[in-house]
Amino acid sequence: MALDHRKKEYICKSCGLVIDKGRIDRGPDWRSFSEDDGSQKRVGSPVTNTRHDKGLSTQIGWQNRDANGNTLSSTQKRKMGRLRKWDNRFQTEDSKDRNLKNALGEISRMASALGLSEQIRETASVIYRQCLDQNLLPGRSIEGVATASLYIACRQCNSPRSLEEFYPVSRIVDGESPGDPGVKEFTRTYKYISKELGLKMEPVKPEKYINRFVNRIDPENKEDIANVAKHLISLAREENLHSGKSPTSIAAGAIYSAGLILDNNITQREVADAANASQVTVRNRYKEVAQIYDNLSEAEKKIIKTSPPSAVDI
DNA sequence: ATGGTTTTTACTGCGTC
DNA sequence: GACGCGGTAAAAACCAT
Numbered sequence: 312m313a314l315d316h317r318k319k320e321y322i323c324k325s326c327g328l329v330i331d332k333g334r335i336d337r338g339p340d341w342r343s344f345s346e347d348d349g350s351q352k353r354v355g356s357p358v359t360n361t362r363h364d365k366g367l368s369t370q371i372g373w374q375n376r377d378a379n380g381n382t383l384s385s386t387q388k389r390k391m392g393r394l395r396k397w398d399n400r401f402q403t404e405d406s407k408d409r410n411l412k413n414a415l416g417e418i419s420r421m422a423s424a425l426g427l428s429e430q431i432r433e434t435a436s437v438i439y440r441q442c443l444d445q446n447l448l449p450g451r452s453i454e455g456v457a458t459a460s461l462y463i464a465c466r467q468c469n470s471p472r473s474l475e476e477f478y479p480v481s482r483i484v485d486g487e488s489p490g491d492p493g494v495k496e497f498t499r500t501y502k503y504i505s506k507e508l509g510l511k512m513e514p515v516k517p518e519k520y521i522n523r524f525v526n527r528i529d530p531e532n533k534e535d536i537a538n539v540a541k542h543l544i545s546l547a548r549e550e551n552l553h554s555g556k557s558p559t560s561i562a563a564g565a566i567y568s569a570g571l572i573l574d575n576n577i578t579q580r581e582v583a584d585a586a587n588a589s590q591v592t593v594r595n596r597y598k599e600v601a602q603i604y605d606n607l608s609e610a611e612k613k614i615i616k617t618s619p620p621s622a623v624d625i
Numbered sequence: 626a627t628g629g630t631t632t633t634t635a636c637t638g639c640g641t642c
Numbered sequence: 643g644a645c646g647c648g649g650t651a652a653a654a655a656c657c658a659t
Binding site: 489490578579580590591598 | 645646647648649650654655656657
């Protein structure tokens with residue numbers, strides 16, 4: 312655990328979870344409150360947004376005629392052309408602004424629901440702005456792109472969350488089933504924008520999930536379990552047993568295996584639930600890992616069981 | 626679309642408490 | 643009997659092509 316002095320947040324170094332926010336956020340309230348509670352106006356951009364155009368925007372007609380239907384003089388035509396242009400500009404700026412505010416609000420909401428750090432939140436915001444600037448929104452929902460931005464931000468900031476972890480907090484996802492249209496949009500969108508923005512998305516290292524999954528199970532000697540599990544994963548990596556498999560499954564198998572090695576009574580169901588996997592998958596992964604472990608010499612097994620966390624490069 | 630791989634679902638028997 | 647575990651087959655989901 313480490314204290315980020317600049318942000319005044321306690322952040323778990325291994326998983327990026329914000330343990331405690333020691334300070335109240337005194338920044339502008341980044342929400343636009345609805346029109347009917349006028350007392351809730353806050354500082355910053357939301358005011359201009361809510362005041363500027365309450366759905367009562369006007370458009371300048373394209374016919375170059377005055378109110379009486381007469382055609383305009385050429386100088387008047389040019390003037391109206393300029394006005395049209397600027398009116399249009401203000402309106403599109405305004406709609407972009409509204410879009411952004413909506414999205415950033417959602418990012419913020421999801422981030423605090425998941426306990427993500429300020430850094431991740433900011434990264435997600437930057438990603439979303441880039442999507443907006445590069446016109447990646449058409450055909451996709453704001454919430455979908457916002458969720459995808461946050462998912463990518465987590466991976467960029469080296470504290471990945473699985474896709475499933477976003478299901479309960481994202482408003483595009485309605486339920487848990489894989490067939491959920493929101494789920495499909497989510498996965499499609501994150502791939503699309505990471506590609507369009509040219510973001511490098513390295514495969515997630517299973518070790519990254521260990522600490523959080525173990526914490527969900529909350530066994531007796533969780534540090535030892537996590538440590539051994541990480542060792543097992545690096546062993547599996549040397550044997551190329553992890554390619555093609557989902558990182559969360561590898562993590563789950565390693566955790567269960569570590570529980571057996573340390574004579575801890577963790578059940579397969581507990582691990583499966585913590586890792587959002589099935590018991591069968593936990594079994595299959597753990598058998599492979601256990602195979603490797605069994606072939607080790609006693610001395611090597613000792614090393615794995617006793618070496619401190621600092622010896623593990625994760 | 627297709628084929629190969631992984632994951633899930635559902636069901637089974639076995640041993641233990 | 644309930645529970646954890648192991649195995650299996652078929653379906654579903656996933657991924658690269």
